[in-house]
Amino acid sequence: MVKELDEKTDGLPDHVGWRLWQASRAWQAEFAAAMRAAGHAWFSEARAGLLGHIPRNGTRQSALIERAATSKQAVQQLLDGLEAEGVLERLPDPRDGRGKLVRYTRKGLDALRDGDRIKLQIERGYIDRIGEQRFAVLMDALRSLDAGQGDASEEASGSK
Amino acid sequence: MVKELDEKTDGLPDHVGWRLWQASRAWQAEFAAAMRAAGHAWFSEARAGLLGHIPRNGTRQSALIERAATSKQAVQQLLDGLEAEGVLERLPDPRDGRGKLVRYTRKGLDALRDGDRIKLQIERGYIDRIGEQRFAVLMDALRSLDAGQGDASEEASGSK
DNA sequence: AGAATATCGTCAAGTATCTTGACCATACGG
DNA sequence: CCGTATGGTCAAGATACTTGACGATATTCT
Numbered sequence: 515m516v517k518e519l520d521e522k523t524d525g526l527p528d529h530v531g532w533r534l535w536q537a538s539r540a541w542q543a544e545f546a547a548a549m550r551a552a553g554h555a556w557f558s559e560a561r562a563g564l565l566g567h568i569p570r571n572g573t574r575q576s577a578l579i580e581r582a583a584t585s586k587q588a589v590q591q592l593l594d595g596l597e598a599e600g601v602l603e604r605l606p607d608p609r610d611g612r613g614k615l616v617r618y619t620r621k622g623l624d625a626l627r628d629g630d631r632i633k634l635q636i637e638r639g640y641i642d643r644i645g646e647q648r649f650a651v652l653m654d655a656l657r658s659l660d661a662g663q664g665d666a667s668e669e670a671s672g673s674k
Numbered sequence: 675m676v677k678e679l680d681e682k683t684d685g686l687p688d689h690v691g692w693r694l695w696q697a698s699r700a701w702q703a704e705f706a707a708a709m710r711a712a713g714h715a716w717f718s719e720a721r722a723g724l725l726g727h728i729p730r731n732g733t734r735q736s737a738l739i740e741r742a743a744t745s746k747q748a749v750q751q752l753l754d755g756l757e758a759e760g761v762l763e764r765l766p767d768p769r770d771g772r773g774k775l776v777r778y779t780r781k782g783l784d785a786l787r788d789g790d791r792i793k794l795q796i797e798r799g800y801i802d803r804i805g806e807q808r809f810a811v812l813m814d815a816l817r818s819l820d821a822g823q824g825d826a827s828e829e830a831s832g833s834k
Numbered sequence: 835a836g837a838a839t840a841t842c843g844t845c846a847a848g849t850a851t852c853t854t855g856a857c858c859a860t861a862c863g864g
Numbered sequence: 865c866c867g868t869a870t871g872g873t874c875a876a877g878a879t880a881c882t883t884g885a886c887g888a889t890a891t892t893c894t
Contacts, residue, residue, distance in 0.1 A: 526741075527726050529793050530800060530809075531701040533816035535723070538698035539743070540819075541691040560880055563695070566687050576842060581686075583699070588881050590844070595879090612842040612889045633689050640690060643822035648815045649690075655804055655812035656693035660700075662803035720851060736871055748852050750873070755850090772860045772871040840891070849882075854875105861870075 541636065548632040554625045556599040564592045565601075570626065572617030574607060601625060701796065708792040714785045716759040724752045725761075730786065732777030734767060761785060 526532070542559050549557040567573075567581040575593065579586045593616060596602045601622040607613030618626065641649045686692070702719050709717040727733075727741040735753065739746045753776065756762045761782040767773030778786065801809045 528817075530797055530813065530816075531698075531705055531793065532726060533813065533820060534694060534698040534701055537816055537819055538691075538694040541694055545691055558879080566692060574842095579842090583703075584880095585882065586843075587845095587883080591880075607842095610842080610890075614843070633691065637690055640819065644815055644818040648811075648818060651808075651811050652815035652819075653690065653693065655808045655815075656690075656697055657688070658804040658808060659697055659800065659812075660693060718850080734871090739871090744851095745853065746872075747854080747874095751851075767871090770861075770871080774872070836894090838891100838893075840889105842889080843887090845884105845886080847883090847885105849880100851878100851880080853878075856876105857872105857874075859870100859872085862868085864866085864868105 544636055545629075545632060548635070549625070549629065552628045552632065554628065556596075556601060557625070561592060561596060564589065564596070565622075565626075568602075568616060568618070570618065570623070572615055574610075575604070575614045575616050578616060596622075704796055705789075705792060708795070709785070709789065712788045712792065714788065716756075716761060717785070721752060721756060724749065724756070725786075728762075728776060728778070730778065730783070732775055734770075735764070735774045735776050738776065756782075 542562070545562070546557055546559060564578070564582060567578055575589070576586075578593075579589050582589055593602065593604065597604060599621075600619055602616055603619050604614045604616055607615050637649075644652075702722070705722070706717055706719060724738070724742060727738055735749070738753075739749050742749055753762065753764065757764060759781075760779055762776055763779050764774045764776055767775050797809075804812070
């Protein structure tokens, strides 16, 4: 066995980006599996990413586009799918003839509820694994990172 | 939990999964942009994910499949693309008539070098943003998380 | 008011990534 | 040699996302 390459040493990267990516993927996989197990077969990571930007009381489609980091067409297609699944519904915006309002159906709200529950379960698992203190510190660092990197283009302050 | 809702509306989630996802995406976007700016136009996130599993001295395609979390077909298609771009090359494995060895071309090694440089730049930026201590603690927590969840399939003994 | 322009949402087509299923070639154990 | 497992490939389809074009409504300017 020629040890010209030590898998532990030369193998996997060990830098922020990689670890963030790995951790993120692990979380998503766990969450998605639990959601499907809970009966929400329509769930997917991309859809979750979009739903994360839709508050419980709904929003305007155009506002969604600003928030999500993708194109309006991508948002639209995701929305189309979610609407077809009966998770969301789109209504004309009474205050703007061009606009549409997006809001959850009962099915969507049920999924949100389950999602919250699962989210807490996973979080508990994490705390068990790395300890409460480390977990708190992780969240703190992550929040700081997020706050510190808003590229002053959109995130000015106050309402937008 | 201290609850500050300075965030506009009741919008964005604030849990591990979300933060991890946001942080990961931000990192990837920054890295990919820098790589493209450095002339590596073939670079993409999916490809990066695979390259992360290929050590500098190459590996067998089958070993790659074990490491990456995807199917062998997905690996193959990514490899096809990377090979077509001239980043990698595949050679027959002299010790196994079925197998193929994957290794970097000069172009690939150049990209790796640039990637390392960029990676350090980004890391420096992170440290500037959240402080050295917080950064260290973040890495520590991330590593613990990763170690804690490995399903004991590879982490046990030295030779694998 | 009327024209020019900007915003909102949609349609259509194309690309990248990943999945499943089928298949062939080589290795390995009897 | 034969049966089975492994390594890799081919092909087809699903999902996510991108770009370009377009119609409808709002807003601004004159």
